[in-house]
Amino acid sequence: MQDDTPHAALLAHLWDEAALLVLQLDPMGRVTHANAFANRHLGNELAGRDFRDLLVNFAVPADFDIRTCANSSPFVLNFNTPSGQPATYRVGVLATDDGLLTIGSPDIDGLEKLQWQVLKLNGELSNMSRQLHQANAELTRLNALKDRFLGMAAHDLRKPLGAIMAYVDFLRNEAAAALTAEHAGFLATIAQAAARMRGMIDSFLDVSVIQSGKLRLERSPVTAESIMAGIRPILDVAARTKEVKLTVDLGGSVLVLDVDAGKIEQVLTNLVGNAIEHSSPGATVSVSVRASGSTAVFAVHDEAVGIPEDRLEHLFEPFERAGTHKSGGERSIGLGLAIAHKIVEAHGGRIRVDSQWGRGSTFTVELPIIPTTNGGEA
């Protein structure tokens, strides 16, 4: 006769819902009944399954048999769960008239310890993330300070250097007759060193301006031809000095760009100048300009040694160098390509390099051309 008292109902509810794994087994160790908690945590199709199959197999001794565990002290077993995450229970086994009754309680202590540790780790992780962001912000501030210092130092160095260069020029022009050959040589060396120093200072100034986001472009329509004409004389001198053949191919079309001509001349002078400096006497440096869709493509090709593959990725970053020596031993501070990259980027263009070790390099600058009625070429 069924017991319908509240007391029995509460017991039935606890039997099913309490956080206890309740499994009835037949004499062969197969599940005949599982409570709701067991179905929720071990999966719904428990009836008929061998008890051993419910366990995480690598954690079960080969000779384990649940039928030999009846009435022993509770022991720990690890069960498979539908989530794939094993669950640990402390299990007791009772012998009954029709088999075995196994009751497992969750490893509450272990779970609590785990929860506590996870919360603690989460807090620590969050604190460390805060410290990292704080340190990162401080580094950004220091970097900006460094750029400002660099700019100020370069600006202040430029003035006395200008005076040195002016007086050297004065002496070489006005007092040449009074100078011995040796003294004239000293002055030439001073002039050369001062020019090199001014180049470096100008680069520092450029970097400082670019890094602080203060790069201003004075754009106006200009042809690719006039840009090349503007830099040609100085590059011809450099090529002659290095006994390098410089060829320029404008491709026959007139390409009009909306750029800061001075800045683009600086970029191309740097690229062609580098190509010449890395070339050996007798080699050719070729510059070409072509339209490609809506862009003008300036290509600077040299026959120098090329750039090692591991340097290519960072080549346009400040103070990175190609990892090769200039053929005349010229020194570089590694800012030219970084400046060129930023200038081209500010124009909405693209700069890239293709290089094969031993077979030379090609630097390409792509800049948007002013759209015209005949497809971008004026």
Next chain:
Amino acid sequence: MIEIYPDYLHALLAGDQDQCRRMVRTLIENGIPVHTLYTDYFQRSLYQVGELWEGNRISVADEHLATAITESLMPETYPVLFGADHIGRSAVVSCVANEYHQIGGKMVADTFEMHGWNSYFLGANTPVADLLALVAAKKPDVVALSLTVFFGLGHLLDAISALGEAFPALPVWVGGQAFRWGAHEQVSALPNAALLGSLAELETRIAAWEAPHAG
């Protein structure tokens, strides 16, 4: 500003960290001030979660999960938060010994940052000796202590007294959920301590602090 608080609270209670993160990112992209995000989302939702827990409507696990999710979302604000110009002031912020709730303290530390202060956050369960050592090293303008669980009051009073003995001129600002239950007089009786009732009150106090003189 879009009003997504009810959805946010729903996702938080469901333990849906990804959804909460998406919402917070949307709010930040839409220009919500960090202060508003902290008070109108993080603080408001955690207070509600606390009330639900106190009313036995959610479990302690739900409450812990909501806290953990909120704490994991706070770094979303850091690129904005730590970008503020510094004014040359600093604060050490800490939870006292045996206090394991640290989000309130972290919000306080972040509030200092929003106002251009350098904040050094010591985190949960900080022994007095560690607090004194950091204060000695950093020489802050202010120490702020957070207390969430009332039963930690003794540790808090000990920490305030120890700070008063070691650094008599150093103000100690105190606040947190624990003071819903009283103890205002005990804090006010300590000459170096001031009790602040909310993040808004903290902001007022920070704003009133005179900027350092040049030189």
